[in-house]
Amino acid sequence: MATMLRVFLLLLSLLSITAPAFSLYEDQVGLADWHQKYIGKVKDAVFHTQKTGRKRVVVSTEENVIASLDLRHGEIFWRHVLGPNDAIDGIDIAMSKYVITLSSEGSILRAWNLPDGQMVWESFLQGPYSSKSSLLVPASLRVDKDNVILAFGKGCIHAISAIHGDTLWKKDLEADSFEIQYMIQASDSDVIHLVGFVGSSEFDSYTFDAKSGELLKHDSAAIPGGYSGQAALVSSNTLVVMDSAGSTVTTISFHDGKVTFNQTPVSTLIEDFVGKAIILASKLEGLFSVKTGTLTLFVRATVEGKLEVVNKVDYATAVSDLLAISEDRQAFAFVHSRSNDIDLTVKLGADWNHDLLKESVKMDQERGSVKKVFINNYIRTDRSHGFRALIVMEDHSLLLVQQGAIVWSREDALASVIDVKTSELPVEKKGVSVAKVEETLFEWLQGHVLKLKGTLMLASPDDMAAIQALRLKASGKSKMTRDHNGFRKLLIVLTKAGKIFALHTGDGRIIWSRLLNSLRQSATCEAPTGLNLFPWHVPHHHALDENPSVLVVSRCGPSDDALGLLSFVDTYTGKELSSASLDHSVVQVIPLPFMDSTEQRLHLLIDASGQAHLYPKTSYALSIFRSELSNVYWYSVEVETGIIKGYALKEKASDNYSFDTRSIWSIVFPSESEKIIKSSTRKSNEVVHTQAKVIADQDAMFKYISKNLLFVATVAPKASGDMGSSTPEESWLIVYLIDTITGRILQRMTHHGAQGPVEAVVSENWVIYHYFNLRAHRYEMSVIEIYDQSRADNKDVWKLILGKHNLTSPVSSYSRPEVMTRSQSYFFTHSVKSIAVTSTAKGITSKQLLIGTVGDQVLALDKRFLDPRRSVNPTQAEKEEGIIPLTDSLPIIPQSYVTHALKVEGLRGIETVPAKLESTTLIFAYGVDLFFTRFAPSRTYDSLTEDFSYALLLLTIVALVAAIFITWILSEKKELRDKWR
């Protein structure tokens, strides 16, 4: 019995040792973390509402997600995130049980089971050319009792069996530049038409027998006036295109092997027409829409090829495809957005005068204009037709509109986060004690009794649930005020849609969201894209009545030389304080460590021509900047040319707030042997607690801590392609540590037989990077630690006492650095999407790496595993220091997944923010999903856990005091008895 007990105790103690500090218990999930699922901007949607049962809509999105949504609540039934290179081109439902997707430019066709999203089959379609692709799932076409799916891609047309994905027939069109526009099934026949264009001047039509794959006909004709890229189908044998000048509409009819053209100038449709008109792609019966400037025209095309305008709309408009509502009737919808609401109109086929439905829905202005609409019909209780519309807005949000109201909405802009910054919450106002308001003493006691029950394992399941609810409530984590530990913050998130969100770190709810006016498409700015967020105004602790603000930097278009846009947003209210269109481009933004009189941070914007522009444009800012002008340096990494250049500012300002720059150093990589694939620097706001590192033999090493350390990785040009494209002999990876002030190469190291992709993180005095080792066929992670030798002789106590040390001497980049590097490589099992490192308020807590794994999870790995001083047999002293015996690979401990059981689908980045509590760091991981958690790299050594039982402590103290009293009285009595004896 005793031995058993001993064994048990031993096991228990072993378990407590091996369990890592950061693992969670099951009931702790969701206390400090939250997870949100998104899908991204919807590209295409198919409804599935025929059967009784769950009504759903299957959507494909620009984030390459295919998802099935509940039509009643908008929740996700199932979802698949395809890879970043696997864009979905077409989606449809076959046999009302499979979802068919065509992706990767028409080369992969997949079928998913509709109820649960399991993949049923997958077919790879091969073809000689790359071209546009198209998917057609005919409802009533059968070949040998087999439903047929027609997919066009890579210059070939494939007929695929819907049941098992086998290719029934395949036909190469043998036209390498044929761009397909539409694939049409002639009404209830086995004939398939393929219409498209070759180049910009030739129209081609192919006719197939869908059963045998026989090419029945091929017509081609030159289009008079050329072709501009958009086409609308107005009937099964008529196509409308715009000419290349954008001024003439050409109607193409391809009936019975004859192709006829009919041209109508746009100016006959609309008076005083100038500029270019665009045809919106649609498939309507005898109708199409033309966009000229702000105006949208609905034009009817008659069988003879005559055009007449039926309606003009001055608002942004979206038109749905045709929907068959009964045997012979078809409906379509179009949506206008006006200033505060949107109008949904459903019309019957070609009959313009009759509205099936016309309703107006109030719409939040922050959603922008309507971009897309998909409609679906249902039978109302009074047997008439009802319609519901799925609407995609400018801010990428998805709404379901039914009976004139928004049934549900999804903020899917959050699937495309570009940048994240945090902002502190307002301070709690004095006079209102939160504790007093929230619960009475009785409730407080009751809660603690419950918790006590829980700790003593006396609680029933009901009690457990109550405890869980109490925990969530008691932590007060979703309050809108600053907390003592700094856990509550606002996450300011910039998305691709140009919308800014503020999320509460407590529960992830949206505090405010704002579609920035400067980031909306306009006549002056065709395709604005957000770049970065910067903290612009952070009030210090005496001016807490002021609201902090962030700077949003964006530019008009994807290229570097597009003009820049700035906008300033209040982080408490989300109000856009001001915005500015710049007269120069923005390539780089440098936040300077200076503030002006109103505590606005100085920023230097570098444009494409190398000029530097100072913001804010105030004279005070300029005077501060002028005094520091000679100490401002920056660098640029030119990936195409393989040159890294360093710059300084010229003293003379070319005008008041812009400065000329000059190149002061350059590093030239030979283009035949090296290609830059990764560069990485330290976070500028990282705090390092101590410069020295005491090692086992009572010796000290001084960390080389420089904010100007740049890590660059280059690979052999041959090995820069995909994995397996080169042999180990002709591939290498060279890593550099560069000082960005002087351009000194501090360290240069070659990994032979290694290849990218490289992910790297720089922190304190070390760099950790991840790459693939071709010789070992495994991924590897390497660490380089860099130490300053010039301070190494400061270890003499006498020198320190006598003041003969150089610890107080200023550090300059122009002094010759005496550095020593240590490095080591380890195998790592996973490929990696992103690496980050924990950051804490004072930098005392030991660091952990946060690795975004290929499975879209975040793994925490202690930095001690990546110590270059690990040896096979560490001495006793080294073991005491915490050096782990050397192993060839890094361990993956399942409990150390920060995301525990969850996945952050499509993981793109991990952001860490220090909390006020030194032990804790806040982690925000984003991709298609969002995940936030609190994390203590070496346990919460400076605070009690939330579920700490104060009542138990109190009870113990009371019991102890009582015991003291009782024993005191007893001893008094005994003494008295003794004395009387």
Next chain:
Amino acid sequence: MKMRKGELLVLFTLCFVLSLIAPSHSGFQSDELLVDNDEVGLPQTQSQQSSSVPKSDQTTVTPPSPTPRRKFSDSDSDSKIQFTLEHAFGDSDFAPAGTFSARLKTSAHGGQTLTKLRFSRNALTDAEKENFKNLVDGDDFYKIRLPSNVLSPPGKDFVVTSVRARCLPRETLDEHFVIHADGVNILGVNYGAPAPCSYPHPAKLPSKWSFNSYTILKNTEQAPRTPLFIQDVLKNGEEGEGEVVAPPERSFWAKYWMYVIPLGLIVMNAVTQAMNMPEEQASGQPGGAPAAPGAVQRAPSSAARRR
């Protein structure tokens, strides 16, 4: 055994003799045959006075052209190569400032490496001295550049680097080059003064207008291999525990001081107590029943006497 000892002796003497001969052997040969395997060139001190071009000739000698002059030595795998260092004062144009000469070694599999880097600096002209003074006054940059390819300069682009002019002057102008090369390509140059250069620094001009140059050529370092020691662990297991390194033996004090000191204290305490005890007994305190055993043993006679 004896035989082997004898052989060793012979070998030793041979080696000794050879080593004596070797320097003289290379001495009378042309120094171009010296095959130096050092990847890192020897740091060499070379002041301008000792450079091969005499100062007086400087005006007549045409400035070194940027094209390399290759002199093939008798061994065809080695060739001499020269390339020019150019400098600029602030934003002025670059002008030749010195010449690097190196040996280009072609290895068997076609790779080329630079070795034996030597550097000769041109003397500063008066105009250049004046420029330099202006630089120091204005705390501006002194820039240098090298071609990025030594065979076909300037290659892709020049490798530029610069230093605040105030950092260079000491007694002479001290400069330190670390040239990072990869075959015939120069990637970057670390350039600066060997001494620390802090900000702000008093503008000081050198007493002697000559350059004191140190040059180092650096090729790439090999990254350490990932440890593959499954075999090692096996070996250890096979060869037994004899391989295990015993932790260094520490002195008795180092190991047990934390026990010894309290023990000492307790002993001292006990001793003083023991010393006090007889006195207490002597002073005639009654009822000293739980006394130390030593005291008890001595006490009976007196106690008996009292009763």
